[in-house]
Amino acid sequence: MASRALAAEVASSQMTNNKSKPGSLLIRNGHVIDPASKIDAVMDVLLRDGHVAEVALPGKTKGTAHEKFDAKGLVVAPGFIDIHVHLREPGQNYKESIATGTAAAAAGGFSSVCCMPNTQPVVDSSEWVSWLQHPDRGAVVNVFPIAAATKASKGAVLTDFRGLQRAGAVAVTDDGKPILGDDIMRETLRLGAELNFPIIQHAEDTRVTANCSMNDGPTAFRLGLRGMKTSSEGSVVERDVQLAHQFNGARLHVAHLSTADALKAVRRGKRNKVHVTCEVAPHHFTLTDADIRDYDANFKMNPPLRSAADREALIVALGDGTVDAIATDHAPHAPHEKIIEFERAAFGITGFDTAVALAITRLNVGAKIPLARIVELFTAGPARVLSLTGHGTLARGAHADVTIFDAKKRWTYDAAKSRSKSHNTPFDGWQLTGKVVSTIVSGRVVYSGD
Amino acid sequence: MTEPKAARGSLLGIEHLSASEIMSILQLAKRMNPRKIRPLLRNKRVLLLFYEASTRTRSSFEVAAKSMGAMTTLVLSSGSSIEKGESLLDTGYTLRAVGADLIVIRHPSAGAPQLMAQHLDIPVVNAGDGMHEHPTQALLDAYTILRHKKTLKGLQVAIVGDIYHSRVARSGVHLLSKFGAKITLCGPQEFLPETAATLAPGLHIVRTAEEAVHGADIVMVLRVQKERLAGTKISLQDYIARYQMTMARLKLAKKDALLMHPGPIIRGLELTWEVADCPQSAIVEEVRNGVPVRMAVLAKALGKAR
Numbered sequence: 001m002a003s004r005a006l007a008a009e010v011a012s013s014q015m016t017n018n019k020s021k022p023g024s025l026l027i028r029n030g031h032v033i034d035p036a037s038k039i040d041a042v043m044d045v046l047l048r049d050g051h052v053a054e055v056a057l058p059g060k061t062k063g064t065a066h067e068k069f070d071a072k073g074l075v076v077a078p079g080f081i082d083i084h085v086h087l088r089e090p091g092q093n094y095k096e097s098i099a100t101g102t103a104a105a106a107a108g109g110f111s112s113v114c115c116m117p118n119t120q121p122v123v124d125s126s127e128w129v130s131w132l133q134h135p136d137r138g139a140v141v142n143v144f145p146i147a148a149a150t151k152a153s154k155g156a157v158l159t160d161f162r163g164l165q166r167a168g169a170v171a172v173t174d175d176g177k178p179i180l181g182d183d184i185m186r187e188t189l190r191l192g193a194e195l196n197f198p199i200i201q202h203a204e205d206t207r208v209t210a211n212c213s214m215n216d217g218p219t220a221f222r223l224g225l226r227g228m229k230t231s232s233e234g235s236v237v238e239r240d241v242q243l244a245h246q247f248n249g250a251r252l253h254v255a256h257l258s259t260a261d262a263l264k265a266v267r268r269g270k271r272n273k274v275h276v277t278c279e280v281a282p283h284h285f286t287l288t289d290a291d292i293r294d295y296d297a298n299f300k301m302n303p304p305l306r307s308a309a310d311r312e313a314l315i316v317a318l319g320d321g322t323v324d325a326i327a328t329d330h331a332p333h334a335p336h337e338k339i340i341e342f343e344r345a346a347f348g349i350t351g352f353d354t355a356v357a358l359a360i361t362r363l364n365v366g367a368k369i370p371l372a373r374i375v376e377l378f379t380a381g382p383a384r385v386l387s388l389t390g391h392g393t394l395a396r397g398a399h400a401d402v403t404i405f406d407a408k409k410r411w412t413y414d415a416a417k418s419r420s421k422s423h424n425t426p427f428d429g430w431q432l433t434g435k436v437v438s439t440i441v442s443g444r445v446v447y448s449g450d
Numbered sequence: 451m452t453e454p455k456a457a458r459g460s461l462l463g464i465e466h467l468s469a470s471e472i473m474s475i476l477q478l479a480k481r482m483n484p485r486k487i488r489p490l491l492r493n494k495r496v497l498l499l500f501y502e503a504s505t506r507t508r509s510s511f512e513v514a515a516k517s518m519g520a521m522t523t524l525v526l527s528s529g530s531s532i533e534k535g536e537s538l539l540d541t542g543y544t545l546r547a548v549g550a551d552l553i554v555i556r557h558p559s560a561g562a563p564q565l566m567a568q569h570l571d572i573p574v575v576n577a578g579d580g581m582h583e584h585p586t587q588a589l590l591d592a593y594t595i596l597r598h599k600k601t602l603k604g605l606q607v608a609i610v611g612d613i614y615h616s617r618v619a620r621s622g623v624h625l626l627s628k629f630g631a632k633i634t635l636c637g638p639q640e641f642l643p644e645t646a647a648t649l650a651p652g653l654h655i656v657r658t659a660e661e662a663v664h665g666a667d668i669v670m671v672l673r674v675q676k677e678r679l680a681g682t683k684i685s686l687q688d689y690i691a692r693y694q695m696t697m698a699r700l701k702l703a704k705k706d707a708l709l710m711h712p713g714p715i716i717r718g719l720e721l722t723w724e725v726a727d728c729p730q731s732a733i734v735e736e737v738r739n740g741v742p743v744r745m746a747v748l749a750k751a752l753g754k755a756r
Contacts (some may be wrong), residue, residue, distance in 0.1 A: 147731035219647035222465070224582030224617060295561030295569065340537055343580070430483045431568035 006421055014403055015070075023066050024048040025443060027313025028405065029058050029090075030071030035376035036383070041403040045076055047400035049323035055394050063376065066189040073208030078394050079111025080356065080378040083386055084175075084255055084279060084327035086348070088111070089137065089245040090128065091120025093406055096332040096421045099138035101352075104420035106447040108352035108421050109378075109436035111401035112391055114143040115151065118176040124148035124159045126167035133168055134276035140446045141439070142401070144388065146200065149188050153177050156184065161191050170386045171191055173200035175255060176302075178236055180206065186243050194434050198277075198309065200253045203236035203262060204228070211344045215304040223295065225343065228304055234261025241269035241276055252384055254278035258303035260313035267322055277385045279327040283349060285314045297338045297345030298426045301331065318377065319369045325382035326374075328355045332422030354427045360407055370405060378403075380399065395421040400443035409435040453456040456567035459751035460574045463583035464624040472625060475746050476593050482517075482742035482749075489519035490754040496520045497550040499541065499576070501527040501557045506550075506713055506737050507577050507586070509555050514744035518754075523548075552751055555579075572608050573751040578697075581615050587712050588621035590743040594736050595668060598708055602629035608662040608703070610693060611672030612641040618656045618712040619672060623650050636662030637693065640682035641674075659693050670710045671695045674720045687721075695721040697728065708732050729752065 016215045023046045032043040032055060039055065044358045046054040046061045054061045056378070082105060088096040098115075105113050115132065117123035123132065123145060131137075132145045161172060172192070179185045179201060209228045214220050216227025232450025237254055243251040254266060257278040269276040283301065288308045292299040299305060314343035317323045331348025338345050356378070364367040390399045415428035439447040454462055464472070508524070516524045525545065527533065529561040532541055538557070540751055545553055552573045555563045560580035567574035578584040581751045592602065599605060613619040615637055626633055627650035635642055648652045656662050663669055667751055674693075679686055700709060709721075709731045717723045726733060 106517055216645075218645050221614075221643070222620070222643045224620060225579050226581075295564050336537065339539065339565075341565060342559070342561045343559045 002348060013395060023443065024053070025067045025069060025440070026061065026065035027069045027071050027076050027402065027404065028266070030076030032076045032394065033372050033375045034394040035372055036078065036380040037395050039394070040372050045402065045404070047440070047443045050394055050400050052394050052398045052400055054161060054396065065335045071288045073406070074213050074404050075375070075407050077375045077393050077403045078379040078398070079439065079441065080109045080403045081382040081388060081392050082110045082328050082330070082352070082355070083325055083382045086112045086117050086118070086135050086332065087115045087143070088132070088332060089402065090118060094334055094421070095207050098132070098143060099140070100421045101330070101332070102139040102141045102143065104352040105141050106439045106441070107419050107436065107449070109356045109403045109439055110141055110352060111403060111439055111441045112388065113143060113444070114144040114146050114170055116173065116175045117148040122148045122152045124151050124153070124246055126160065126163040129167035129169045130165055136369050141441050142391070144168070144386070146171045146173055146175070148172065149174050149179055149199065150184065155179055156183060158184070158187060158191065161195055161197055165195055165197055170388065171198040171200050171253065173202065173255065175200065175202045178202050178204050178303040179207060182239070182243070185240065189244050189247050189250040189252065192251060194358055196249065196251070198251040199252050199253050200319055200424055201236065201238065202255050202408055203233050203257070205232040208232050208299040213300060214292060215306050219289045219292060223292070228259050228261040230306065230310065231322040232302060232329040233259045234265060235391060237262040237265040241265050241274055244269070244276060245272060245274045250275060252276045253360070254382070256284070256327065257323070258284045258306050258314070259310050260261070263313055263317050270322070277324040278322070279325040279382070280314050280318060280323050282330045282351060282355045283329060283426065285311060285318060286358050286362050291426070296426070297340070297342050297427040298349060298424050299331070300342060300345050300347055301349050302447055303349035317369050318363060319367065319373065323377065324385050326355065326359055326385060327382065328352060332420050333424045338424045348424070350418065350425045352420065353415070354413055354430070354432065356405060356430035356436055357411070357413070358427070361388040361432050365409070365433050379399070387407060388422070400440060402440040403436065404438040405434060405436045407434050409433070411435050454564050454567065456564070457571055457573050458507045460567045461585050461747055461751065462564050462567060462574065462576050464588050464621045465583065469562055469628045471740045472589065472592070472628065475589055475743070475750060476596065477592055478749065479727065479742045482745040484513060484517040484741045484745065487519065490520040490749050491515065491752055493518035494551045494752055496522045496748065497545045497548070497553045498522060498524045499545065499553055499555045500524065501532070504556055504577070504580070506740060507556065508523060509692050510737070510740040511577060511744050514741050515748055517741070518745060518749060520748070523664055530553040532572070535657060536752040538562055538565060539569050542570050543661050544573060552748065567668055569715035575747060575751060578617055580617065581620070582617055583621045584617040585621050586740070586744055586747055587618050588625040589747070590736060591622060591627055591670070591710060591712070593743050594710065594732050597739070598732070599667065602626060602631050605631045605667045606665055607631050607633045607668040607670060608666040609670045609672065610659055610662055610695065612674050612678060613637050613646055613672065614641050614643060615678060622670065623653065627651065627653070632660045638682070638684045638689070640684060659695065659699050660702055663699050663702045666707055667693065668701050668708050668710060669700060669753065671721050672712070673714060673716060676719070690719065694719070696727045697722065697724050700728070700730065710736060713737065724738050
């Protein structure tokens with residue numbers, strides 16, 4: 001797109017961006033879990049004018065509201081944040097759009113998403129960062145763009161970090177492709193440190209994973225598929241942590257961490273006061289490579305499903321605080337990219353619909369991780385990773401983003417009913433526990449389930 | 451792992467077959483005579499869909515089908531709409547619409563026959579998919595062995611060569627282990643990762659040809675592609691020095707040991723000229739046995755096994 005036309009469009013949006021006032025809403029008697037404010041009790045939450053006005057004991061709010069919602073028996077949490085999503089715009093509208101992707105995000109309980117720049121073209125300019133945030137995109141939840149770290153994500157020339165940051169990018173990454181060169185990664189971290197700008201790394205040594213379509217191990221051997229070794233992730237995280245250590249203020253974030261090896265490197269970094277954070281995707285704490293059935297490409301993503309030992313290590317790390325956030329890596333693809341030979345199929349699965357339920361089913365019901373910790377992994381944790389101030393908390397004055405869910409509700413996932421354009425999920429037909437009831441963004445209800 | 455979805459009669463791999471299913475194919479093969487045409491498959495259309503080069507498998511499937519009166523049509527990836535970008539499934543639907551009663555498919559991607567079988571209502575027979583399986587090769591090898599040995603149970607089988615890249619090895623291991631053969635795998639690390647031992651219970655890995663062959667009833671040698679050695683630490687000379695099947699090494703096996711190779715053989719690489727042509731060599735017989743075995747597979751697939 002010509003940048004002049006884009007600039008004009010952005011300017012006009014700023015003039016027409018006067019949405020109607022959201023009014024006020026009192027959420028009563030819910031079990032409020034707000035790890036950022038250390039609240040875990042039955043409370044009332046009053047939202048007014050797009051912000052949190054009060055959180056008080058039931059019936060004790062000072063202000064009144066036009067609308068009331070009875071949340072008895074439900075959990076009321078700060079709006080969930082997904083810091084790793086692919087909305088496929090610009091350029092890949094047939095897989096997803098910002099409108100459909102954010103509608104699916106809202107239904108999954110997310111009030112904020114951070115979208116990855118591996119689009120067509122790559123989001124490597126401030127114009128595209130602005131374009132992503134334009135009201136015409138039809139987003140129903142907050143969209144925070146993550147921009148490319150290098151021009152066209154080719155790993156050679158750094159993008160204009162300062163300009164991207166000013167336009168609203170919350171981090172940079174070459175997601176889908178790792179930043180492999182030591183020099184360029186060093187430069188990325190150095191400049192990021194100067195600007196307090198997080199650098200997100202897709203940690204994969206692609207020099208050793210060429211032609212691989214799943215995790216290396218007995219299942220790959222049996223299926224006759226080339227396998228990615230866990231060391232291909234661990235070695236990059238190890239290197240990055242060492243590089244980040246060299247720059248005071250550098251912020252390294254490891255995307256979709258999937259191996260015990262990489263966790264070790266993150267733990268070591270955290271111990272040595274390196275600012276390193278990491279996220280884990282629901283499929284990695286739920287499935288293993290042994291679950292890949294009948295060469296179903298809905299089980300194919302990158303990083304791939306790993307061994308049971310890796311999965312157990314991730315669950316421990318989600319519980320003990322090593323992991324900072326749960327992120328879906330929502331990666332919609334059309335059927336013609338998935339219902340083909342496994343080795344040729346695109347990497348990635350959708351994630352919005354099932355993330356919260358998988359976390360509750362696997363981590364809370366299954367691994368007995370407290371609900372408050374799980375909420376933290378969806379709220380305060382991701383907000384901290386990308387410094388999303390005023391999000392991920394119900395502190396007075398914060399954005400009125402709220403996720404209300406029923407932690408006990410059992411339901412069966414039907415992928416065909418997803419609001420996403422794509423249905424490439426391995427979880428179709430799964431029985432899950434925990435269902436999102438309502439998602440509120442800036443005081444407006446953007447999703448209300450049955 | 452559950453059995454993959456497929457139309458009745460499909461043969462996608464050995465892994466999910468029971469020993470009795472395998473025996474019933476082998477027994478039917480014994481009754482098949484390619485020289486005596488029996489019109490079991492009269493008016494049946496067998497589509498041979500080959501995405502990869504093949505001499506033995508292709509010709510033997512074709513002869514097998516024709517020996518039973520079937521009509522065969524060969525579709526190659528080059529010179530067909532596959533070259534224009536037609537997807538695997540669309541090619542499958544097209545062949546089904548043309549009137550295929552059965553599709554025999556060879557494909558470079560593991561799982562391709564399975565994908566096709568899941569979406570078609572006719573039997574699909576795997577003629578080799580990537581590094582995954584080559585079930586009819588394993589069946590014809592078992593058939594060949596049983597012409598020389600009373601039973602597979604307890605046989606000492608040495609498989610030497612590039613096991614990692616070999617669909618023949620995977621199918622062979624599944625089949626032989628179901629019948630209680632004692633299998634030793636042999637090759638350098640690059641061609642035989644430790645994970646190979648997880649393919650079936652009781653597998654044994656050794657790193658010298660001598661150890662593998664010692665006392666064996668069956669010595670199965672696999673082809674080695676020079677280009678695959680290129681990316682590894684082991685040189686062609688090293689490979690030959692350590693793993694090439696020579697008469698000296700073959701002598702370490704039992705006196706009545708059978709020397710097998712799925713072909714194509716590269717004389718002077720994985721085996722010597724003398725070994726290929728020695729009296730113990732069943733290499734040519736394996737090819738010959740491919741025809742009745744594939745007749746049995748096709749007859750069963752099309753429900754004409756009585």
